[in-house]
Amino acid sequence: MDLQTKLNNAGLRMTRPRQVVLSILEEAPVPLSPQSIHQHSIEAGQEIGLVSVYRTLEVLMELALVRKVHGADGCHGYVIASPGHHHHLVCHECDRAIEFSGKEDLANLMARIQKETGYIVDGHMLQLYGLCPECQSKMKARVNE
Amino acid sequence: MDLQTKLNNAGLRMTRPRQVVLSILEEAPVPLSPQSIHQHSIEAGQEIGLVSVYRTLEVLMELALVRKVHGADGCHGYVIASPGHHHHLVCHECDRAIEFSGKEDLANLMARIQKETGYIVDGHMLQLYGLCPECQSKMKARVNE
DNA sequence: CTCCTTACTGATAAATATTTTCAATAAGGA
DNA sequence: TCCTTATTGAAAATATTTATCAGTAAGGAG
Numbered sequence: 210m211d212l213q214t215k216l217n218n219a220g221l222r223m224t225r226p227r228q229v230v231l232s233i234l235e236e237a238p239v240p241l242s243p244q245s246i247h248q249h250s251i252e253a254g255q256e257i258g259l260v261s262v263y264r265t266l267e268v269l270m271e272l273a274l275v276r277k278v279h280g281a282d283g284c285h286g287y288v289i290a291s292p293g294h295h296h297h298l299v300c301h302e303c304d305r306a307i308e309f310s311g312k313e314d315l316a317n318l319m320a321r322i323q324k325e326t327g328y329i330v331d332g333h334m335l336q337l338y339g340l341c342p343e344c345q346s347k348m349k350a351r352v353n354e
Numbered sequence: 355m356d357l358q359t360k361l362n363n364a365g366l367r368m369t370r371p372r373q374v375v376l377s378i379l380e381e382a383p384v385p386l387s388p389q390s391i392h393q394h395s396i397e398a399g400q401e402i403g404l405v406s407v408y409r410t411l412e413v414l415m416e417l418a419l420v421r422k423v424h425g426a427d428g429c430h431g432y433v434i435a436s437p438g439h440h441h442h443l444v445c446h447e448c449d450r451a452i453e454f455s456g457k458e459d460l461a462n463l464m465a466r467i468q469k470e471t472g473y474i475v476d477g478h479m480l481q482l483y484g485l486c487p488e489c490q491s492k493m494k495a496r497v498n499e
Numbered sequence: 500c501t502c503c504t505t506a507c508t509g510a511t512a513a514a515t516a517t518t519t520t521c522a523a524t525a526a527g528g529a
Numbered sequence: 530t531c532c533t534t535a536t537t538g539a540a541a542a543t544a545t546t547t548a549t550c551a552g553t554a555a556g557g558a559g
Contacts, residue, residue: 222526222535244516258538263517279424279479298473309467318459319482326452328443328484334424337467338477345474367506367555389545403509408546 215272226257230265231274231289239304240278240286240297278306279336296334300341302348311335360417371402375410376419376434384449385423385431385442423451424481441479445486447493456480 212231213223233249234241241249243262250257257265266287269275276290278297288297288306295308315333323330340348357376358368378394379386386394388407395402402410411432414420421435423442433442433451440453460478468475485493 217527220535224526224536226537242516259516260518260539261537264536279430285424298467298471298475300473301477307471307473309471311463311467314459314463314466318456321459322443322454322456322482323484326443326454327487328445328452328482329490330443330482330484332446332483334479334481334483336479337464337473337475338479339468339473339475342472345472362556365506369507369555371508387545404545405510405547406508409507 212274215274219272221268225255226261227265227268229253229255229257230262231269234275234287234289237288238306240288240299240306242284242286246287279334296336298337298339300344301338302340302344305341305343307341309337357419360419364417366413370400371406372410372413374398374400374402375407376414379420379432379434382433383451385433385444385451387431391432424479441481443482443484445489446483447485447489450486450488452486454482 210218212228216223216227229250230246233246233253237249243259243266246266247257247259247262250262266275269287270277274290275287276297277285278288278299279285286304291308293310296311297306298309299306315335319330319333322328355363357373361368361372374395375391378391378398382394388404388411391411392402392404392407395407411420414432415422419435420432421442422430423433423444424430436453438455441456442451443454444451460480464475464478467473
């Protein structure tokens with residue numbers, strides 16, 4: 210199902226701002242804040258009101274087309290969501306984020322916790338932090354200076 | 355090592371605001387925002403400047419005495435940290451949060467991802483969401499009305 | 500116990516970030 | 530092509546977080 214249809218099914222419309230926000234996030238290798246999405250839109254000659262960025266992100270979140278990622282410090286950004294449920298691995302040097310799947314590994318854990326706590330566990334958020342290959346190289350290079 | 359010593363070792367001082375913030379977080383079963391910590395301090399007749407709350411939280415984070423939890427929607431709050439590394443299970447009805455340990459379960463996953471991606475994985479954040487026992491009861495009660 | 504250094508607080512102000520409001524615009528079904 | 534109504538953008542209102550600075554008090558030295 211394409212974007213247009215997906216939006217229309219929800220009683221929503223396909224508009225330029227929505228296309229632009231989505232395409233900016235598709236290009237971006239790192240999570241972007243509303244502010245920086247707005248900035249990108251200006252630089253691309255496709256300015257969108259900052260307010261619309263907020264609203265658009267809200268809509269795209271509901272449609273599960275984008276996801277929120279949290280930095281280790283709590284500030285968050287948005288990334289494009291690929292189909293299915295994935296988690297993110299974020300480089301703490303350059304913020305580059307990639308997705309990975311952890312379904313199976315978590316299933317055990319969640320079942321165990323549910324049993325131990327009496328909670329009904331129905332959701333989870335997992336993020337890993339690390340150093341991406343490129344930043345590893347840069348780091349080595351710096352050591353050898 | 356007690357709080358006083360811990361602070362002094364870091365060249366910091368033990369002050370009333372720090373005690374109050376800490377004790378408020380110790381009492382709270384749910385993550386609190388800076389605003390609500392401030393509010394609590396007023397209600398307890400121990401008002402602390404909002405600015406100090408922010409500063410205090412920063413300090414307590416550095417000392418690993420409190421931790422940040424993220425809601426599914428991204429808004430975050432602070433909870434008291436028990437010793438060792440733990441994760442949080444948050445009730446999406448009442449926000450009640452409890453800790454759990456997932457070290458072992460995650461170790462495998464992290465090792466696997468590290469191999470698959472080439473990233474050096476050195477950190478993680480895991481949160482589970484669910485329905486706490488009390489809210490489960492309430493829900494059942496409502497159904498039977 | 501008192502003094503002295505300096506970390507800390509609280510008030511104010513400034514900077515950021517987010518939400519609300521509303522008239523004008525445009526998406527898309529009839 | 531027209532009409533309904535979701536959506537946009539601009540401005541303003543809120544909320545959140547950070548910076549500044551003079552006054553206060555923690556805690557080591559004597």
